Every structure is written in C-alpha cells, then in structure tokens.
Amino acid sequence: MSEYLIRGAALLGDAPTDLLLAGGTIAAVGTAAAREASGDARVVDADGLVALPGLVDLHTHLREPGREDTETVASGTRAAAAGGFTAVHAMANTQPVADTAGVVEQVWHLGREAGWADVRPVGAVTVGLAGTQLAELGAMATSRAGVRVFSDDGHCVADPVLMRRALEYVKAFDGVIAQHAQEPRLTEGAQMNEGVVSAELGLTGWPAVAEEAIIARDVLLAEHVGSRLHVCHVSTAGSVEIIRWAKSRGIDVTAEVTPHHLLLTDDLARTYDPRYKVNPPLRTAEDVAALREALADGTIDIVATDHAPHAVEDKDCEWGAAAFGMTGLETALPVVLETMVATGAMTLADVAQVLSVRPARIGRVGDHGRPLAAGEPASITLVDPAARVEVDPTRQATASGNTPFRGRTLPGRVMATFLRGRATVLDGHPVDPARGGEHA
Numbered sequence: 001m002s003e004y005l006i007r008g009a010a011l012l013g014d015a016p017t018d019l020l021l022a023g024g025t026i027a028a029v030g031t032a033a034a035r036e037a038s039g040d041a042r043v044v045d046a047d048g049l050v051a052l053p054g055l056v057d058l059h060t061h062l063r064e065p066g067r068e069d070t071e072t073v074a075s076g077t078r079a080a081a082a083g084g085f086t087a088v089h090a091m092a093n094t095q096p097v098a099d100t101a102g103v104v105e106q107v108w109h110l111g112r113e114a115g116w117a118d119v120r121p122v123g124a125v126t127v128g129l130a131g132t133q134l135a136e137l138g139a140m141a142t143s144r145a146g147v148r149v150f151s152d153d154g155h156c157v158a159d160p161v162l163m164r165r166a167l168e169y170v171k172a173f174d175g176v177i178a179q180h181a182q183e184p185r186l187t188e189g190a191q192m193n194e195g196v197v198s199a200e201l202g203l204t205g206w207p208a209v210a211e212e213a214i215i216a217r218d219v220l221l222a223e224h225v226g227s228r229l230h231v232c233h234v235s236t237a238g239s240v241e242i243i244r245w246a247k248s249r250g251i252d253v254t255a256e257v258t259p260h261h262l263l264l265t266d267d268l269a270r271t272y273d274p275r276y277k278v279n280p281p282l283r284t285a286e287d288v289a290a291l292r293e294a295l296a297d298g299t300i301d302i303v304a305t306d307h308a309p310h311a312v313e314d315k316d317c318e319w320g321a322a323a324f325g326m327t328g329l330e331t332a333l334p335v336v337l338e339t340m341v342a343t344g345a346m347t348l349a350d351v352a353q354v355l356s357v358r359p360a361r362i363g364r365v366g367d368h369g370r371p372l373a374a375g376e377p378a379s380i381t382l383v384d385p386a387a388r389v390e391v392d393p394t395r396q397a398t399a400s401g402n403t404p405f406r407g408r409t410l411p412g413r414v415m416a417t418f419l420r421g422r423a424t425v426l427d428g429h430p431v432d433p434a435r436g437g438e439h440a
C-alpha cells in the first residue's frame with residue numbers, strides 16, 4: 001500500500017501541518033510526518049487545502065439491487081468518494097427491499113468489492129416496506145453487514161404499534177430507527193409544500209403538520225420505551241421546535257437536514273422543473289432559516305444527503321408524473337460551506353461534526369469520524385475551500401443527472417479522499433480502487 005506524505009494541510013481549518021498516511025493509519029502528524037516518511041512516500045501538496053475526517057452519509061440511496069440503470073453500489077460510492085465521503089449508509093428501498101440478512105449482506109459485499117467507500121446497509125423496518133409486519137431486524141443486525149440503522153425511508157412507519165415495537169426491538173443491539181416522518185393520510189396526492197406557492201400553482205399541498213405530527217408522536221414513543229430515534233430529512237420550522245423540546249427533556253432523538261433543504265425553497269416549484277420535486281418538499285424561506293439555526297445550535301445533529309438518483313424518464317417529464325428525489329453526494333459539502341460556513345454560522349470544525357463525527361456515531365460506524373491524530377484510521381478528505389465550481393451533472397460520478405444545483409457555482413472542491421490510507425480521489429479526480437490507483 002502506498003504511503004502518502006500530505007504537506008501543509010489545515011486540519012479542520014487550523015494552522016497548516018503535515019500528515020503521514022501509512023499502513024492504513026495516520027502514522028504521524030506535524031514535523032514527525034516528514035521524518036518518519038519512507039523514501040517512496042508520495043508527496044501530496046496540500047497548500048491551501050483543509051483536511052477533514054472522511055465524510056459519513058447516514059442517508060444514501062444506491063438503488064442496487066433493482067435500479068442499476070439509475071445508480072449502482074459502485075457508481076454511487078464513486079460519487080460518494082468524489083464528494084469526500086468515506087462511508088455511506090445505503091437505504092433499504094431497493095428492489096428487492098433490504099429487509100433480510102441476505103439482501104443487506106449482498107449490498108455490503110458489493111460495497112467491499114467496489115472499494116470506493118464503506119457501505120453500511122440500512123435495514124428495512126417492515127417487510128417489503130409495507131408497514132404491516134416487522135422485518136427480521138435481529139438477523140440483519142447480526143449478519144456480516146452489522147446493520148444498526150433501520151428505516152422504511154420512502155415510506156413512514158405510520159402504525160404507532162409497529163413503530164413502538166421496532167423502537168423496543170432494536171434496543172437489544174444498540175440500533176436506531178430512522179423515521180421518514182410523513183403522515184400518509186395528510187399527504188395523499190401531495191406534490192409540493194402546502195402554502196402560498198402551492199395555492200397559486202394549484203398543486204396539491206403537503207402540509208408541515210404531516211411531518212410534525214409524526215415527529216411529535218415518535219419522540220413521545222421513544223421516551224416511553226427508552227429507545228433511540230433518528231428523524232430523517234427534517235424540513236420545517238415546527239419540526240425543529242418539537243425536536244428542541246424533545247432534547248430538552250432528555251429524549252434520545254437525533255435529526256438530520258439535507259443540503260437542499262438548507263438552500264432551496266418552494267418558490268422553485270414555479271419553474272415546474274421536476275428537479276425541484278423532492279420528499280419532503282422544499283419549504284419556505286422561514287423554514288430554511290430555522291433549519292440553519294437548528295443545525296448551528298445542535299438541535300439538528302447532522303447533514304445527510306438523501307442522495308436519490310432517478311432515471312431521465314422519471315425526471316424529464318411533467319411535475320405531476322415525476323419521481324421525488326435529488327442527487328446530493330457530490331454537492332453536499334459545497335452546499336454546507338455556502339449555507340453555513342460562508343454565512344459565519346459554522347466553522348470547518350463544526351462541518352466535521354455534522355458531516356462526519358456525529359453521523360458516524362449515530363450509525364455506530366466505529367472507525368470513521370475519528371480525530372485527525374496519529375494512530376487513527378487514515379480516512380480523510382482534503383478540500384480546497386477557496387475553489388468555486390459550477391455544478392455540471394455531466395461531470396459528476398453519479399449515474400443520474402437529477403441535481404437541483406445544476407448551473408450553480410458553489411464553494412469547495414474535494415481534491416483528495418483517502419479510505420484507510422488508500423486514495424479514492426487524488427488531484428481532484430476519482431482513482432479506481434479496482435485498477436490499483438489509475439485515474440477512473
């Protein structure tokens with residue numbers, strides 16, 4: 001395995017220093033790095049670059065098995081690496097659904113073979129995501145995939161009795177239920193946020209209360225059974241208030257916000273461009289402000305991408321017929337830099353918390369989200385925060401083009417990503433692990 005001597009990287013934005021990556025770990029930091037480097041260590045000039053722990057996504061749709069035309073484990077994790085991620089949680093709404101030990105082990109295995117990032121499969125809560133019968137949670141937890149996060153994402157676990165049982169059940173193996181909070185009856189036929197814009201456009205609205213009612217119920221259930229709850233893609237100011245209240249009571253709840261909900265609003269529906277159609281829907285500017293504030297003050301713990309690739313035919317059509325979802329792995333860090341760091345709401349050290357340290361902790365991914373210190377696994381990313389890049393889906397690694405940021409210029413370019421000391425991105429380009437370090 002190659003050794004890398006990284007010269008002059010600003011660790012979490014601090015003063016520049018050197019890092020030696022050897023044997024899969026950070027072998028040395030500071031002046032010791034050059035001293036301990038062997039003669040054939042590859043030197044990486046990190047002048048002007050910031051080093052962050054490898055990013056960890058708690059919410060990625062990889063689409064394999066079943067929709068390999070839109071993304072595979074390989075293409076999705078290559079996109080992850082390009083975005084600075086070293087671990088992703090693969091959502092369970094595949095075909096077949098990841099509701100058995102067999103399917104989660106298959107996804108885990110595909111991730112290992114591809115080698116771009118660690119793939120932690122999410123197990124379905126209910127069989128077939130049908131919301132009627134608990135899936136084999138224990139078998140998925142004890143499988144080689146070691147599932148800790150369970151979710152019916154795409155669907156809400158709407159039945160309170162099933163939700164209670166799931167919360168109780170996962171306690172035995174320190175699991176967490178990640179809820180897609182959407183009251184189904186309140187969102188039948190919904191196409192976008194319910195508000196001024198939906199009224200003007202005549203599109204069926206998706207009220208904030210459909211999200212908030214489920215979150216309120218679930219934090220109370222989590223308190224009642226003493227279990228751990230995670231709330232997916234929080235999108236409204238009211239949801240933030242409920243989570244703030246729950247945390248103040250000591251309820252064990254964590255929450256995520258997506259990059260798109262930190263930047264975009266429901267005004268974009270006026271374009272009728274389905275790239276802006278997503279679940280939960282883009283909300284108002286007031287919601288965006290509340291989400292940013294909540295992320296900065298820790299009420300919302302993390303940023304998760306909800307990377308949701310879709311086929312051209314499911315997005316290049318009229319709004320009503322289009323699929324919900326946006327890609328996000330390659331734009332997550334730039335959007336967080338734009339919305340949270342450039343605005344002064346967060347530091348780069350905070351970014352490491354919300355995009356690496358805390359998602360690793362919530363997902364119980366032991367060897368990611370670690371300090372940038374000697375002896376730690378060498379899973380890191382090097383970012384040029386000063387670079388401004390125009391988002392161009394034709395130049396992305398994901399197999400799908402449904403980014404809502406197309407044509408926008410955003411700060412931050414990932415120049416290198418290392419997974420346990422092996423480069424997956426170098427000089428700003430993916431390096432194919434299967435081809436022993438050639439540019440892919």
Ligand SMILES: NC(=O)N[C@@H](CC(=O)O)C(=O)O
Pocket residue numbers: 061093153154155180277278279280306308309324325326
């Ligand atoms: N976010 C989306 O709009 N779509 C997701 C499902 C989901 O995250 O709920 C998908 O799988 O396409």
Ligand SMILES: [Zn+2]
Pocket residue numbers: 153154155180232233279280
């Ligand atoms: Zn969802």
Ligand SMILES: [Zn+2]
Pocket residue numbers: 059061091153154306308
């Ligand atoms: Zn999702």
